[in-house]
Amino acid sequence: MAHAYEFARPALTVDIVVFALDEEDLQVMLIERDLKPFEGQWAxxxxxxxxxxxxxxxxRRELEEETGxxxxxxxxxxxxGDIKRxxxxxxVTVTYYALVNLEGHDVQASTDARNAAWFSMNDLPKLAFDHKTILRAAxxxxxxxxxxQPIGFELLPEKFTLRQMQHLYEVILDRELDKRNFRKKVLGMEIVKETKEIEKDVAHRAARLYRFDKRRYDKLTKQGFNFEI
Amino acid sequence: MAHAYEFARPALTVDIVVFALDEEDLQVMLIERDLKPFEGQWAxxxxxxxxxxxxxxxxRRELEEETGxxxxxxxxxxxxGDIKRxxxxxxVTVTYYALVNLEGHDVQASTDARNAAWFSMNDLPKLAFDHKTILRAAxxxxxxxxxxQPIGFELLPEKFTLRQMQHLYEVILDRELDKRNFRKKVLGMEIVKETKEIEKDVAHRAARLYRFDKRRYDKLTKQGFNFEI
Known part of the structure; x- marks a missing residue:
């Protein structure tokens, strides 16, 4: 194939920020590098x-190869595209971000023998390249x-309590929210629907389970709103 | 310098969507190609x-070279990064978009002899490559x-009437807005400040001129709001 131009050209990579949520924090998936540069560092x-x-x-290919x-x-x-990155x-690296629900994915599997692990956003190791900057941008x-926009669909299990949903927003926004205001706002937007089920495996005071109203959620995603809490 | 990998690598370009506003429409800056492929087409x-x-x-370099x-x-x-684009x-092309105020920039100047011109977004020529897709995304x-977020700072003259500002929003949103609601909303957000001046060069009923409140504007840009009109 003819080359459009013959000058030296930058190499092109992709990097992916995968977020997940556990009971405590927002988590991010990192890989331990086994090659230079930054050998032994997380990236x-x-x-x-x-x-x-x-x-x-x-x-998608890199993500599956490196993390499963x-x-x-x-x-x-x-x-x-910083020159010395x-x-x-x-x-030059094109970055993507992803939101996953820890319940739905087996994240231990890594097909190319590198070490892949979840880290809390509040307790990150030193990162290779400019990956700290990329993570901050994500x-x-x-x-x-x-x-x-409503988010959370991808980070929460299919059925969830309003407490779990509030926790999601608190973790992303990194501050505590008022329970009463949060519930009023969420129920007012009508993006969640009550199910007939309640939490299982809790000692007492099992809470109601909700699910996202997909149609309403998609509509609000497109239209936008202002979620000030 | 050592190459990080020796595989064939994609070429990398930048493309820029420059928007401006005239009395009628949202405008975009295009260049007539003098080389193959798509010779003679606009891009x-x-x-x-x-x-x-x-x-x-x-x-910035390409923009200045091609449009001044x-x-x-x-x-x-x-x-x-579509494979056949x-x-x-x-x-692979990294795209940027820009907003310019037609009053402040001499846009005729093109230093490399190609034809550069403004086109109305409502009356575009056939475009080279996937540039129609890029334009739509912008x-x-x-x-x-x-x-x-408040926008418009870059598209309006320093002092402007509320009619001009409404026109800007109408052109971007591609629908008519209610004058009374628009003014109430804009003044309520306090992003514009009344000046002591009125329009010049109008036959009668010269309107009040406003300017953006930069501090308030920057604050709202960072914080976000919901401008439903």
Whole structure:
């Protein structure tokens, strides 16, 4: 195939920020590097884009190869191109972020023998390359989005309590919310529907389980709103 | 310099969507291509990223070379990487969008002899590559943003009438707005300040001129709001 231009060209990678939620914190998936540079340090999953795959295909391939995660919700975040961000040569990286529900995914599996693990956003190790900057941008995007679009579908189990949902928002926004206001707001937006079920495996005071109203959720996602809590 | 990997790598470009506002419509800056492929067709300004410049530097360089525009507000939009988007070879493009005020910029100047011109978003020519898709994404971003952040600073003259501001929102949202509601909303948000001046060069009923309250504007840009009109 003819080359459109013959100048030296930057290398192109994808990197993926995978968020999940546990009982305590927002978690992020990291990979321990077994190659130079930054050997032995933790980094975002990612790798080089092949000429015969789209950017999202590259992101999905790398994610599955390095973490075993597949079929998850991915959204393009931003493209980082600082000249010195990779010590080897000029590398531009297209980043994606993903939200997963810990219950639905086996995240231990890693097919290429590298060490993959979840880390709390409040207790991160030193990260390779500019991955701290990328992670911060992804968290910022998530915090921004939560204010004008409903999110959480991907981070919560199919049925959840309003307490779990409030916890999700608290973790993303990194502050405590007023329980009464939160419930009023969420129920007022009509994005969740009461189910007939209550929590299982709790000693007492089992709470009502809710599910997202997918149609209403999609409508509000498109239309936007302002969730000031 | 050592190469991080030796596989074939995609070429990398930047493309820029420059929006401006005239009396009638939202306008976009296009360049007539003088090279194959798509010779003689209109396209977004843009070009290949050099290894020694950042992505934004590449966007600013190409924009100035092809249109004479400089020192404008640029924001990264999205990175497009469909495999067949360039018939020559695999080319991934990082896109930016910009908002300019027609009064402040001499847009006729083009330093590399190509034809550069403004087109109404309502009357676009056939575009080269996937530039129609990119343009649509930029317009969508602008429409989304207008709902949760104040915009317009970059598209309006320093002092403007509320009619001009309403026109800006109508053009971006592509629908008519109720005058009374619009004014109530804008004045309620306190993002504009009344000046002591009125419009010049109008036959009668000269309207009050306003200016943006920069501090309030920046605060709301960061914090977000919901502008439902």
């Amino acid at each position: 975002l999953p990612g790798g080089f884009v092949r000429v015969d795959e789209t950017l999202e295909e590259a992101a 995660l597949k079929d998850i919700y991915l959204e393009q975040l931003y493209t980082f 990779d010590p080897r040569e000029r590398v 968290h910022e995007r998530l915090r921004g989005k939560v204010r004008y | 977004l300004p843009g070009g290949f990223v050099r290894v020694d410049e950042t992505l934004e530097e590449a966007a 525009l400089k020192d404008i507000y640029l924001e990264q939009l999205y990175t497009f 360039d018939p020559r070879e695999r080319v 317009h969508e971003r602008l429409r989304g943003k207008v709902r949760y």
